[in-house]
Amino acid sequence: xxxxxxxxxxxxxxxxxxxxxxxxxxxxxxxxxxxxxxxxxxxxxxxxxxxxxxxxxxxxxxxxxxxxxxxxxxxxxxxxxxxxxxxxxxxxxxxxxxxxxxxxxxxxxxxxxxxxxxxxxxxxxxxxxxxxxxxxxxxxxxxxxxxxxxxxxxxxxxxxxxxxxxxxxxxxxxxxxxxxxxxxxxxxxxxxxxxxxxxxxxxxxxxxxxxxxxxxxxxxxxxxxxxxxxxxxxxxxxxxxxxxxxxxxxxxxxxxxxxxxxxxxxxxxxxxxxxxxxxxxxxxxxxxxxxxxxxxxxxxxxxxxxxxxxxxxxxxxxxxxxxxxxxxxxxxxxxxxxxxxxxxxxxxxxxxxxxxxxxxxxxxxxxxxxxxxxxxxxxxxxxxxxxxxxxxxxxxxxxxxxxxxxxxxxxxxxxxxxxxxxxxxxxxxxxxxxxxxxxxx
Amino acid sequence: xxxxxxxxxxxxxxxxxxxxxxxxxxxxxxxxxxxxxxxxxxxxxxxxxxxxxxxxxxxxxxxxxxxxxxxxxxxxxxxxxxxxxxxxxxxxxxxxxxxxxxxxxxxxxxxxxxxxxxxxxxxxxxxxxxxxxxxxxxxxxxxxxxxxxxxxxxxxxxxxxxxxxxxxxxxxxx
Numbered sequence: 001x002x003x004x005x006x007x008x009x010x011x012x013x014x015x016x017x018x019x020x021x022x023x024x025x026x027x028x029x030x031x032x033x034x035x036x037x038x039x040x041x042x043x044x045x046x047x048x049x050x051x052x053x054x055x056x057x058x059x060x061x062x063x064x065x066x067x068x069x070x071x072x073x074x075x076x077x078x079x080x081x082x083x084x085x086x087x088x089x090x091x092x093x094x095x096x097x098x099x100x101x102x103x104x105x106x107x108x109x110x111x112x113x114x115x116x117x118x119x120x121x122x123x124x125x126x127x128x129x130x131x132x133x134x135x136x137x138x139x140x141x142x143x144x145x146x147x148x149x150x151x152x153x154x155x156x157x158x159x160x161x162x163x164x165x166x167x168x169x170x171x172x173x174x175x176x177x178x179x180x181x182x183x184x185x186x187x188x189x190x191x192x193x194x195x196x197x198x199x200x201x202x203x204x205x206x207x208x209x210x211x212x213x214x215x216x217x218x219x220x221x222x223x224x225x226x227x228x229x230x231x232x233x234x235x236x237x238x239x240x241x242x243x244x245x246x247x248x249x250x251x252x253x254x255x256x257x258x259x260x261x262x263x264x265x266x267x268x269x270x271x272x273x274x275x276x277x278x279x280x281x282x283x284x285x286x287x288x289x290x291x292x293x294x295x296x297x298x299x300x301x302x303x304x305x306x307x308x309x310x311x312x313x314x315x316x317x318x319x320x321x322x323x324x325x326x327x328x329x330x331x332x333x334x335x336x337x338x339x340x341x342x343x344x345x346x347x348x349x350x351x352x353x354x355x356x357x358x359x360x361x362x363x364x365x366x367x368x369x370x371x372x373x374x375x376x377x378x379x380x381x382x383x384x385x386x387x388x389x390x391x392x393x394x395x396x397x398x399x400x401x402x403x404x405x406x407x408x409x410x411x412x413x414x415x416x417x418x419x420x421x422x423x424x425x426x427x428x429x430x431x432x433x434x435x436x437x438x439x440x441x
Numbered sequence: 442x443x444x445x446x447x448x449x450x451x452x453x454x455x456x457x458x459x460x461x462x463x464x465x466x467x468x469x470x471x472x473x474x475x476x477x478x479x480x481x482x483x484x485x486x487x488x489x490x491x492x493x494x495x496x497x498x499x500x501x502x503x504x505x506x507x508x509x510x511x512x513x514x515x516x517x518x519x520x521x522x523x524x525x526x527x528x529x530x531x532x533x534x535x536x537x538x539x540x541x542x543x544x545x546x547x548x549x550x551x552x553x554x555x556x557x558x559x560x561x562x563x564x565x566x567x568x569x570x571x572x573x574x575x576x577x578x579x580x581x582x583x584x585x586x587x588x589x590x591x592x593x594x595x596x597x598x599x600x601x602x603x604x605x606x607x608x609x610x611x612x613x614x615x
Binding site: 192193194196197198199201220222223224226227228230231242244245248340345347353356357359360361363364368369370372374375376378379380383 | 495497498501505506507508509510511512514516517519520521523524527529530531532534605606607608609610611612
């Protein structure tokens, strides 16, 4: 199939209620359209405000393949600007992060901008006298994201002028970010250190789907977590359980465990597994931390916060959050078969260092390019990427526990944990965004 | 921040005694055991309190509050070795192979009191799997403890040149 740009009917036909056509993972034109439509109209995670604590602090990232910069302005507010000089288009900031001082200055012709993106000076401005410069695009300064929202320190941007409001887009799924931030006795998070950066030679959706795919761990991770389990079981019974064993073992829990964990879906493709409990539920207690939380929130509320143990929350399409272990994974699609996954460790401000050590350990064990669990997963994504070239069956089946109820309005809610309902929800959101207006223009 | 682990004090060159030569050979042999997948022999080179560490950041402090690319104790090394042998390790359906190319190790410092010697070894590390070969470079620091007639690796710290890069799966041991 080809020629999707001007054919919304063809795009719609790729997504059935319980299956999707392989082109959604392999067709470069669809990837381009995803970046232009889905990723521009969605609220995309940019960064965390703790990464830009001081005026002039910035970080640069690509979202929907466009260079953007997130920076702390002179008024203390965080902004998201397009990283493109108004003059000839050079990226204004080349570094990944840093402090730009009081002004942004282009490296090519020295045009400067205030930290809100307004054009401040142009060298030898007399050269523009009587040129109607004030009417030019260049005079308007740096473009900014059409909309930006900061929620508990998480900075999201929407690039297109039209689209759902932040609150409508995420709705009650924001409770996972709340739970993550509430785990700090003072309600604040900080990004700790550099992200683990793992290049996946596979389509971005395989990663996003996998986060709430609970039928794979006991198979795909049998070699890693299963090996850890076997080695652990051969230890003398009185041996103290190391943290790494505590973190590996739940990956090879049985089907019943993952089914009873539960999955909850929301509109716009968001979801989380671990409605009832999760692979993070049985970590050893840290008494000092529990006491701090009780002092900060009172016993009842502290228990409610720590009693939540969500597995992965997908903020479709760009962010996945693990509140119970304080790590987040950010999805940066690069090409139809190339996706950068960046995994950040978060520090619960005010909490004992043992919490940060646990998060840092988990992030390394599971999300690093050197992770045996990561190797298991990426092998499977790549196997799909290559396997889909096979003709004969062009459909990817997403039928597990499908019911017609999901088509009805208000289908958002809880389902059994091993249902593929979260993936079906993602593709409903995908099809809606991919066929919205502009699709015929 | 620099890439050395000597706190910027600079290193004192040692004479190349025959004892030094044995330690230098030890570092070469360690790499060879990995390249030849003689993992049981390799594992036995490591002390019970060992740390196989590849930081994520240049100048990264050694504490556990930072995440790393590798930060293995002896148990984690064992899990990796056994996983590589597990027939259900599908990511090894096409086995990975690696090749270390070491510059001559230099003895950086020696602490007679603790019996610890630190060697610095710039290296190239190639990892190959199914038509793809990745090239890495860096500096390895071996902290070796000599007890009786044996030498053990207490710390192997690997400063990867591109530690902050987006990396593909790295499945063996730099």
